[in-house]
Amino acid sequence: MKTMIHRFQQPVALLTIAVLxxxxxxxxxxxxxxxxxxxxxxxxxxxxxxxxxxxxTxxxxxxxxxxxxxVDVDIDRHHHGFGVGVAAGMVTGAVIGSAxxxxxxxxxxxxxxxxxxxYYGGTYYQSSSSGYVIVQPPIGVIVPVxxxxxxxxxxxxxxxxxxxxxxxxxxxxxxxxxxRTVQF
Amino acid sequence: MKPSRYLVxxxxxxxxxxxxxxGTAADKDAAAVLENxxxxxxxxxxxxxxxKLAGAKQFSVNAEIWSETELEEGGRAQFTKTVDVKLRRxxxxxxxxxxxxxxRSFYYDGKHFALLDQQKxxxxxxxxxxxxxxxxxxxxxxxxxxxxxxxxxxxxxFGDGAAKTKAAQYLGIEPVLGVLCHHLAFQNDSIxxxxxxxxxxxxxxxxVVITPKDDGDDETDxxxxxxxxxxxxxxxELPDYVFxxxxxxxxxxxxxxxxxxxxxxxKSSK
Numbered sequence: 001m002k003t004m005i006h007r008f009q010q011p012v013a014l015l016t017i018a019v020l021x022x023x024x025x026x027x028x029x030x031x032x033x034x035x036x037x038x039x040x041x042x043x044x045x046x047x048x049x050x051x052x053x054x055x056x057t058x059x060x061x062x063x064x065x066x067x068x069x070x071v072d073v074d075i076d077r078h079h080h081g082f083g084v085g086v087a088a089g090m091v092t093g094a095v096i097g098s099a100x101x102x103x104x105x106x107x108x109x110x111x112x113x114x115x116x117x118x119y120y121g122g123t124y125y126q127s128s129s130s131g132y133v134i135v136q137p138p139i140g141v142i143v144p145v146x147x148x149x150x151x152x153x154x155x156x157x158x159x160x161x162x163x164x165x166x167x168x169x170x171x172x173x174x175x176x177x178x179x180r181t182v183q184f
Numbered sequence: 185m186k187p188s189r190y191l192v193x194x195x196x197x198x199x200x201x202x203x204x205x206x207g208t209a210a211d212k213d214a215a216a217v218l219e220n221x222x223x224x225x226x227x228x229x230x231x232x233x234x235x236k237l238a239g240a241k242q243f244s245v246n247a248e249i250w251s252e253t254e255l256e257e258g259g260r261a262q263f264t265k266t267v268d269v270k271l272r273r274x275x276x277x278x279x280x281x282x283x284x285x286x287x288r289s290f291y292y293d294g295k296h297f298a299l300l301d302q303q304k305x306x307x308x309x310x311x312x313x314x315x316x317x318x319x320x321x322x323x324x325x326x327x328x329x330x331x332x333x334x335x336x337x338x339x340x341x342f343g344d345g346a347a348k349t350k351a352a353q354y355l356g357i358e359p360v361l362g363v364l365c366h367h368l369a370f371q372n373d374s375i376x377x378x379x380x381x382x383x384x385x386x387x388x389x390x391x392v393v394i395t396p397k398d399d400g401d402d403e404t405d406x407x408x409x410x411x412x413x414x415x416x417x418x419x420x421e422l423p424d425y426v427f428x429x430x431x432x433x434x435x436x437x438x439x440x441x442x443x444x445x446x447x448x449x450x451k452s453s454k
Contacts, residue, residue, distance in 0.1 A: 031251070031330070031333065031394055031409045032330065032333065032334055032335055032394075033335045033342050033343065033345035033372075033375065033377050033392075033394060034335050034338060034342060034343025034344055034345055035324070035343075036372070036374050036375045036394070036396070037343070037344050037345055037348045037349075037372045037373070037374065037375065038343070038344055038348075105256075106256075142441065159436055159438075169438075169439075170304070170306050170436075170438045171308075171438055171439045171440075171441045172299055172301070172306065172307075172308035172327075172438060172439070172440045172441065173328065173441045173443070174327075174328035174329070174443060175288070175299065175327070175328055175329035175330065176288070176301065177301045177303075177304045177306050177438070
């Protein structure tokens with residue numbers, strides 16, 4: 001397959017994208033009467049799974065994806081200074097295999113199959129005996145927010161975002177735009 | 185739960201009267217006591233609103249939705265959004281979700297549903313079932329897309345909410361944004377919910393509150409949702425094009441990833 005890649009340098013736009021992307025995502029179960037009263041017949045399982053799979057991104061508002069969080073909260077509006085925090089976290093200096101005792105504030109839990117990863121700013125962590133270890137980015141994982149500093153690229157006519165040699169493909173997932181890691 | 189005095193009296197009477205027929209009588213009476221927890225006036229007034237909506241061929245409404253959110257710091261805060269909904273039975277819905285800015289738009293034209301992310305300029309399109317009810321279920325089950333208070337869009341608004349209620353009360357007249365309404369409360373197994381139905385010939389729902397009950401899980405919080413409904417319109421014609429999605433200039437189509445597929449087909453990390 002012939003691959004054509006065009007890169008654009010749009011740091012300001014990208015920061016904006018990062019901020020706007022910071023919406024929380026979760027099932028809205030419990031916000032529908034019919035579905036709530038039929039919870040045993042329809043998707044109790046689904047609801048729980050959605051909560052676990054889903055993620056939540058924002059640094060300042062809420063990280064536990066199992067809670068009913070809204071997909072349409074204006075993080076950027078309600079939490080001034082958020083963008084600054086993102087910018088500061090852009091360069092994490094993440095070294096694969098290195099261990100950290102605590103996760104960055106605002107980490108999201110994302111899953112590949114049933115394997116949980118903690119995701120923050122393009123860095124992926126898995127729990128270990130001594131805390132957390134930085135691991136290779138999994139392919140096919142869907143993350144709620146782009147790594148800050150990811151640059152837009154067009155590959156075969158499709159829009160992707162490139163970060164540290166990995167591509168993030170925008171997809172609609174749980175009703176909002178999220179980003180799936182792909183390789184070419 | 186502590187048995188009521190009446191229930192105790194009935195059971196005592198049943199015991200005194202003997203075994204055979206009285207067992208049945210006691211059961212019936214006990215059931216009657218339980219039934220009394222559902223105030224028929226609450227059901228009757230809710231049914232006015234249900235029938236008004238179910239009988240409408242088309243309508244549009246604005247919902248201002250206030251949702252509690254648990255903050256990372258541990259407190260709770262309410263956030264709001266508005267949903268402008270247009271609906272034509274049996275197979276057309278269009279909804280725009282906004283906060284301070286347009287967020288998402290949804291189109292269902294009877295064949296496909298489309299979701300547009302207004303902020304990022306991406307949209308997805310998926311095949312849809314033949315009816316609104318089936319489409320709402322499929323969206324939520326397969327794609328994790330849901331709109332709060334979508335109960336109002338069902339062919340039988342509120343679905344089984346009243347049928348499965350354990351108790352219901354009529355709480356009198358209260359104004360919602362100045363409109364006098366009947367205040368109704370319902371208690372189901374997993375939620376408590378309230379509805380305010382306009383007092384008058386056009387019995388529309390003006391407000392809904394859903395309060396999830398404590399599910400015994402300490403890790404999740406029971407967060408309340410409030411919807412205030414205004415601009416009910418049953419007369420303005422809603423032509424086909426209202427429900428047809430046309431991608432805005434500069435927007436790009438992206439994959440609509442099913443929630444199930446993403447879970448079922450994990451890829452190993454590299």
